[in-house]
Amino acid sequence: MGTTTWRPDPTFYPSPELAGEAPAEQHAFVATFWRGEGEPGKDALAVVSVDPSAEDYGQVVGWCEMPNVGDELHHHGWNACSSALCPGSAHPHVERRYLLLMGLRSSRIHFVDVRDDPRNPTIAKVIEPEVYKARSGYSRPHTAHCGPEGIYVTNLGSAEGDEGPGGIALLDHDTFEVKGTWERDRGEQYLAYDFWWHLNHDRMITSEWGTPRQVENGVLPEDLLAGRYGNKVHVFDLVRRTHLQTLELGPQYQMALELRPAHDPDQQYGFVGVVLSLEDLSGSIWCWQRDGRDGDFTITKVFDIPAEPVADEDVDRLPELLRPFKAVPPLITDIDLSVDDRFLYVSCFGTGQSIQLDVTDPLHPRQVGEIRLGGIMTRASHPAAPDLPLAGAPQMVEISRDGRRVYWTNSLYGAWDDQFYPDGVGAWMAKADIDPGTGRMTLDERFFPHGDDFRGNRVHQTHLEGGDASSDSYCFS
Template identity: 55%
Template sequence: MNLRPDPTFYPSAKMAMEGPTETLAFTLMLSPDGMQPDGLAVVDVDPKSNTYGEILHSLFMPNLGDEFHHFGWNACSSALSPLTGHAFLERRYLIIPGIRSSRIYIIDVKEPLKAKIHKIIEPEELFAKTGYSRPHTIHCGPEGIYVSTLGGGGKDGTDGPPGIFIMDCQTFEILGRYEMERGIQDKHYDFWWNLPRDYMVSSEWGLPPQFENGIVAEDLLSNKYGHTIHFWDLRARKCVQSIDLGENHQMALEIRPAHDPVKEYGFCGVVVDTTNLQGAIFTWWRKEDGTFEAKKTITIDPVPADADVLPDLLKGFGAVPPLVTDIDLSLDDRFLYVACWGLGEMHQYDVSDPMKPKLAGKVDLGGIVTKTAHPNGKPFAYGPQMVEISRDGKRVYWTNSLYSTWDDQFYPNDEGGQMVMAHVGENGGLTLAEDFYVDFPKGYRSHQIRLEGGDCSTDSFCYPNV
């Protein structure tokens, strides 16, 4: 335990924006065929360094078939909440779950270039203590480490609904399930919260049989994937309201609340509208009476394409859907970044007015049909996927893999893992950095990124901006 709070913890988002610039990034590497162990790469993101854009250290796991996907810190700025006793934790450990194995790795990165495994939680312990499987999103929060899951019990993960469980943030022991009253919630994906207002928002993807072996076209066209967001009394662990976004809005994924807790709104990305193949962003907000509403505020159209150049899954549609697979919000709550994985585009929206977003910038890279190369001339497999923003909002990083079996369905001829960065203009706009291009080792794909000292999808803040 520290004698004072970790210097990478910030009371407000504004103070975090004024913190030191990141020099390292932690990026997950996954072996799509399970023939190699998954790993963690430490990437140099300091432009003043002679090794800028290079992998400085790699840590590979002792097991095969984990499929690394999302990960997070043991502690972050949420530890400064006056309602917790965690203010003197250290942002030291990365919690990495295997979405396919249900195994969880605790990685000590106190010395990033000597990152090492601190503890491994085997799937049997997770099943026994929670009844959940397929751990997915990690958030450090007021009671410990919160972990969302995509599967319930049983071999195929459909014995009971998935949910959230909590781990002790010092011993990493699994404490148990989060939910006391879940209401109609029967699928899961992402979750985040407004700590001072004491509520949480969660979303839905699908159950393991709907994603593990690739997208199930029949389920998609029958609108059987998730399309509801849920609002919870955080401390009471009770679902107080659920909003169905419409069954045609399939796969409601990332939840991004405003970082300033005074602002009671946020965004949710929807992968595809089955009536027109559009991608969509919904803005949700809290009303004066304490209830919530949601409204579609961004739509992104599909692009017509010849069936001959489309993967089998899309040939009958004659078009490329945007496939909104990740979104991220800058710490000043001004710009929302939307990854259009199918089109090969990264969009930047000015959301200063969250009900009237305006497109402010766009980068073309990869894509099912376009296959746009990087400005340095090198290829970019798949399309923009997991996006991460620097705390000061001046740099946007992203990788390219969605999920191994989905990569293979939508991009059957692509292979490789890349990470890139774009500079943000003072008033918006995106420009890819020609001198930053990370090509991960052969046989590996890349997924989520965490930045040294925190980033825009890691920390939740306890105090308002001034």
């Protein structure tokens, strides 16, 4: 009789070091959404060629439209990744094949197959909003991570309406059925946004943005000035699914968004980006860490990015929301940590900066690089089109597994785009190369898909073929 050899997906790696030796990506998968005027268009997954040796490098080479109108694709994530190799809850039979594209407005989830023919993605399954809300207890799915026991999805709102509490739902790896609400005890967490974990230590970390009411039609100035957006980070027991700690940032710090834990599974620290301080409009980076292997967590502000003042004669160029302040806040809307835990990249949607921090000493980051593209006042151009002023800014950021390539897209969220860039953000994508020795960041002048390349859609999050810095968790050092 013959025997069957059971091998895990070759894109799964037991450790971050081995992941850093993985082959370079050939394609980038970009969530795009329609926010134009006139006849509604459809959101789509765009496929961009990222092989520098290919004739179509930097071009959109694939396109998969969603079947409905008005989903507003936002974040997306893999159905399975390297966490499937973790011994505590191993799932070596699953494969990295499907991207979950979530409609942040519609609460509809699409599973798109990108494995066999990445330039021709196909929709394999759709979870309709009514089913998702009824089975998960939530609405407005935001971020998905593949992890122990299944696919975890965070949500901004409750199933019943436009308020909270938000939280996490669990989906099956194989069938994509909604298992239900993840939390057994949510504790005092009400607002939701991002989540990630320290798998070897059975701890989940979560952050806060706002309820659907506070988000879907743009920033609510009265809620912002009253400090009603998220300003806490929470710690959960990952196995028992219970709330353990609340880490307070202070009421002046508004919108604690992206969480980036250390990739080294022996470590228990990570970074969160905070959009705004009500005191001076600055943005900030905070580091959480655990006191010993079994102690409590603490959180510390480790880096500030100041607002940029605007001269009186230029105040009329500011969007209405910012004119009373006569300044441009950096608006930290995304951060990403390289797989070797060396560099943190910070996106500033207001000023147009992407700042590269050396975080080898997590509590004392050092700025070592910066690029500028777009920005509310600067409208800095790309070297591939020096005469084209850019709207939007480096927003969602993704890093290759080997840390040598960094990608940005320029849209935040439709209603928020329109508040900060009322003349429109267009659509563009940029890339920088990172010198493996010095770490120097250099903008790639050959890579600049933009405008009509994305068929009138705006561009949000990118994931890279085979995995990237924000898609996998590891359990072995």
